[in-house]
Amino acid sequence: MTSTNADLPLKHVPGHIKHDxxxxxxxxxxxxxxxxxxxxxxxxYSLLKITSPEWLPEGVEGLExxxxxxxxxILVSSSFxxxxxxxxxxxxxxxxxxxxxxxxxxMGSYFVYGQYVEWSELAFSLSSGVFGxxxxxxxxxxxxxxxxxxxxxxxxxxxxxxxxxxxKGEMGVTAVSLFxxxxxxxxxxxxxxxxxxxxxx
Amino acid sequence: MTTTKYDPRVLKAPHPVPGAPDNWxxxxxxxTDAKVIGIQYIGLALxxxxxxxxxxxxxxxxxxxxxxxxxxxSVYNGLYTMHGTVxxxxxxxxxxxGFNNLLIPTMIGAPDMAFPKLxxxxxxxVPVFAFVLLSSFFVPGGPxxxxxWSYPPVSIQNxxxxxxxxxxxxxxxxxxxxxSSIMGAINFVTTIIRMRAPGMGxxxxxxxxxxxxxxxxxxxxxxxxLTGGAIMLLFDLSFGTSFFRPEGGGDPVLYQHFxxxxxxxxxxxxxxxxxxxxxxxxxxxxxxxxxxxxxxxLASFIITFLxxxxxxxxxxxxxxxxxxxxxxxxxxxxxxxxxxxKVFAWLGTLWGAKIRLTTPMLFVLGGLVNFIFGGxxxxxxxxxxxxxxxxxxxxxxxxxxxIIFNTIGFGIFAGxxxxxxxxxxxxxxxxxxxxxxxxxxxxxxxxWLPLHWAGLYGMPRRVASYDPxxxxxxxxxxxxxxxxxVASIPFILNIVSSWARGAKAxxxxxxxxxxxxxxxxxxxxxxxxxxIPTVISEPYGYGLGKPLVEDEEFYVRRSMEA
Ligand code: HEM
Ligand SMILES: [Cu+2]
Numbered sequence: 001m002t003s004t005n006a007d008l009p010l011k012h013v014p015g016h017i018k019h020d021x022x023x024x025x026x027x028x029x030x031x032x033x034x035x036x037x038x039x040x041x042x043x044x045y046s047l048l049k050i051t052s053p054e055w056l057p058e059g060v061e062g063l064e065x066x067x068x069x070x071x072x073x074i075l076v077s078s079s080f081x082x083x084x085x086x087x088x089x090x091x092x093x094x095x096x097x098x099x100x101x102x103x104x105x106x107m108g109s110y111f112v113y114g115q116y117v118e119w120s121e122l123a124f125s126l127s128s129g130v131f132g133x134x135x136x137x138x139x140x141x142x143x144x145x146x147x148x149x150x151x152x153x154x155x156x157x158x159x160x161x162x163x164x165x166x167x168k169g170e171m172g173v174t175a176v177s178l179f180x181x182x183x184x185x186x187x188x189x190x191x192x193x194x195x196x197x198x199x200x201x
Numbered sequence: 202m203t204t205t206k207y208d209p210r211v212l213k214a215p216h217p218v219p220g221a222p223d224n225w226x227x228x229x230x231x232x233t234d235a236k237v238i239g240i241q242y243i244g245l246a247l248x249x250x251x252x253x254x255x256x257x258x259x260x261x262x263x264x265x266x267x268x269x270x271x272x273x274x275s276v277y278n279g280l281y282t283m284h285g286t287v288x289x290x291x292x293x294x295x296x297x298x299g300f301n302n303l304l305i306p307t308m309i310g311a312p313d314m315a316f317p318k319l320x321x322x323x324x325x326x327v328p329v330f331a332f333v334l335l336s337s338f339f340v341p342g343g344p345x346x347x348x349x350w351s352y353p354p355v356s357i358q359n360x361x362x363x364x365x366x367x368x369x370x371x372x373x374x375x376x377x378x379x380x381s382s383i384m385g386a387i388n389f390v391t392t393i394i395r396m397r398a399p400g401m402g403x404x405x406x407x408x409x410x411x412x413x414x415x416x417x418x419x420x421x422x423x424x425x426x427l428t429g430g431a432i433m434l435l436f437d438l439s440f441g442t443s444f445f446r447p448e449g450g451g452d453p454v455l456y457q458h459f460x461x462x463x464x465x466x467x468x469x470x471x472x473x474x475x476x477x478x479x480x481x482x483x484x485x486x487x488x489x490x491x492x493x494x495x496x497x498x499l500a501s502f503i504i505t506f507l508x509x510x511x512x513x514x515x516x517x518x519x520x521x522x523x524x525x526x527x528x529x530x531x532x533x534x535x536x537x538x539x540x541x542x543k544v545f546a547w548l549g550t551l552w553g554a555k556i557r558l559t560t561p562m563l564f565v566l567g568g569l570v571n572f573i574f575g576g577x578x579x580x581x582x583x584x585x586x587x588x589x590x591x592x593x594x595x596x597x598x599x600x601x602x603x604i605i606f607n608t609i610g611f612g613i614f615a616g617x618x619x620x621x622x623x624x625x626x627x628x629x630x631x632x633x634x635x636x637x638x639x640x641x642x643x644x645x646x647x648x649w650l651p652l653h654w655a656g657l658y659g660m661p662r663r664v665a666s667y668d669p670x671x672x673x674x675x676x677x678x679x680x681x682x683x684x685x686x687v688a689s690i691p692f693i694l695n696i697v698s699s700w701a702r703g704a705k706a707x708x709x710x711x712x713x714x715x716x717x718x719x720x721x722x723x724x725x726x727x728x729x730x731x732x733i734p735t736v737i738s739e740p741y742g743y744g745l746g747k748p749l750v751e752d753e754e755f756y757v758r759r760s761m762e763a
Contacts, residue, residue, distance in 0.1 A: 022315040022316070022391050022395050022396075023316075025315075025391045025394060025395055026315060026316060026387050026388070026391040029386075029387050029390055029391060029421065030383075030387050032421065033383060033386075033387075033421040033422070033424070033425045034425065036421075036422060036425035036426055036429075037425040037426070037428055037429045039425075039426075040425065040426045040428075040429030040430065040459060041429055044429065044430075044433065044444065044455060044459070047452070047455060048444065048450070048451065048452060048455065051452060052450035052451070052452070053450060054450055055450070126436075126440060126441065126442055127440070127441035127442060127443070127449075129443055129449040129450045130443055130444065130449055130450035130451050131450070132442070133433075133436065133437075133442030133443055133444050133449075133451075134444070137432070137433070137436065137442070137444075141432075
């Protein structure tokens with residue numbers, strides 16, 4: 001052992017810099033700056049809503065809230081399912097992980113479907129004044145994130161079938177479920193802003 | 202073990218980057234070595250400095266006489282829009298990212314950036330951005346012409362009805378640049394937080410690393426807001442929404458908030474790394490420890506914080522209520538405090554020192570003088586009564602050019618000369634450098650000093666023709682501008698010929714203290730590879746005789762023999 005150590009030129013053993021931690025740090029920084037885009041949209045939405053003379057387009061009474069509420073419940077619960085998937089992975093129960101992960105993806109897909117149904121029944125469009133624009137921008141931008149999340153989960157699922165990539169996959173799973181919780185929190189704020197805070201003064 | 206430290210096997214030649222030949226061609230490839238990317242950024246940025254400079258000289262050629270005779274007023278609008286955009290997004294940001302790439306890993310003793318591939322991808326987005334932006338010269342209606350602020354309602358008029366118009370391409374290009382900058386910022390911040398050499402606590406980091414960190418934090422907070430605003434602007438322009446259209450209930454001033462929430466901090470994104478360069482160079486060339494190092498380091502983050510809350514000073518005359526104006530005026534003045542801390546630390550370092558007037562130091566001293574001047578005009582503009590009067594005049598143009606070119610530009614030239622030997626392995630020609638400095642200093646002063654008076658006497662900005670009473674100032678300014686064009690000749694000549702045939706640079710030509718100077722010139726692909734030094738003292742220990750790292754002789758020896 002001493003002889004092999006003497007072969008090493010210096011006190012610092014190769015690989016002393018741990019590369020795994022970087023990815024998560026970088027990803028968290030990325031999420032922080034993403035939340036600022038959403039924050040910009042939320043602030044814009046609130047300011048426009050408070051200041052604009054007429055908010056709802058002609059002939060529109062308000063938004064139907066039942067379908068979005070169901071959607072909200074499903075999306076929020078899917079965050080818990082994702083958490084359990086991660087737990088299974090830590091216990092090295094790969095099949096448990098895959099089942100839970102797939103359930104999360106299904107719930108996310110249902111959310112997207114629900115939003116599609118809602119969009120197709122609405123009586124206003126992107127160009128119906130400020131209201132139309134902000135509504136579609138916010139829900140659409142969020143929906144894009146949900147779809148991205150589902151795709152990323154699919155990628156992680158595929159990876160879990162290559163066992164020697166296990167460690168790498170685990171890192172990715174942590175990141176993707178973080179992303180999923182993030183998308184969830186954003187939706188809750190969005191739901192409160194758009195569906196709960198409907199009455200204008 | 203001491204006996205193995207000087208093992209000759211350690212002195213092996215730097216290993217080549219896998220898959221890339223060790224020649225100039227690697228600068229034109231998708232290379233993941235931060236040092237190659239750094240040079241790519243700086244090279245591309247200097248090319249666009251020339252492009253932006255040519256646009257500026259057409260403008261100054263137009264303004265040499267009062268009437269709009271050289272170019273059409275509508276063409277002039279396109280010129281100043283593109284000039285501003287090229288200079289900010291294709292020269293300043295890329296050149297500073299170049300410094301970040303060269304200096305952050307080498308200064309903190311990291312082998313590379315945290316995410317080398319992301320790093321290369323971020324760089325290659327810059328040419329894409331440039332292509333999108335410059336292709337707008339060839340679409341119907343010409344390039345964007347509503348200024349680099351792109352304020353609605355002017356910017357969301359599309360009289361041609363084409364989807365692909367100059368304004369559309371402008372927003373798209375800015376969005377690409379934003380993505381690239383965010384990718385860069387994530388990389389730099391992660392690298393600084395996670396990859397410092399053993400022993401290098403935050404208060405042992407060089408000031409440049411502090412300032413880069415603060416600046417990139419600003420990018421991460423500010424850019425997403427601009428992106429949000431740009432998405433809305435694009436939808437208004439092309440997809441019939443009315444976020445900023447009063448007819449549909451929208452609010453044009455909201456856009457200004459989004460824009461300045463980023464673009465005010467953006468000036469600190471650019472100036473902070475230059476404060477870092479000043480701090481590094483002043484200690485080296487006056488051979489004294491940096492006066493008040495910890496305060497200088499911390500002041501960077503105080504500037505970051507204050508920079509985020511004063512954007513409304515760009516909107517004093519767009520319906521901002523009086524109480525808010527007063528509040529913003531006070532917070533704007535407060536920025537003078539951390540900035541003053543830095544200036545006094547530099548002056549304190551220079552005080553009584555034996556200063557070596559090399560080209561980089563000349564640029565630092567020139568930049569410092571100009572910065573004090575530009576800071577004073579900034580404080581003047583931060584006061585509501587003055588700003589209401591001169592806000593739309595050439596006084597503002599003079600103010601920000603004193604900072605953006607005469608300070609930031611000077612700092613960048615200083616940095617390029619100072620680290621040229623380290624990263625190219627060749628010495629530059631001091632004589633040519635001094636000619637470059639002299640022409641630049643005189644040209645810049647002639648160009649922007651007179652415009653302060655033109656502005657104070659009421660010459661409006663953003664117009665192609667003006668009252669003949671301002672003619673003299675404009676002639677002087679134009680002469681200065683052409684002189685700056687001439688100044689680029691010795692600079693280019695110097696870079697090209699020294700890189701090709703200059704004397705071989707030693708590892709530490711300035712006898713500077715810092716991890717990067719413990720590397721051979723140019724440094725090998727992975728910097729210290731696995732022999733990462735342990736840092737044991739604060740930076741800038743000039744004249745204190747304390748070693749910077751454990752076994753300093755070992756590293757010095759290796760860098761000399763490589
Ligand atoms: C430190 C580096 C600085 C840079 C790079 C910088 C850059 C700029 C730029 C580019 C503009 C013009 C914006 C436009 O196109 O309309 C500007 C305007 C302004 N600057 Fe600075 N500036 C700096 C420092 C300061 C300081 C220290 C202050 C105040 C204490 C200040 C106060 C202002 C104000 C109030 C305006 C708005 C003028 C107007 O449009 O009426 N600046 N600056
Ligand atoms: Cu400002």
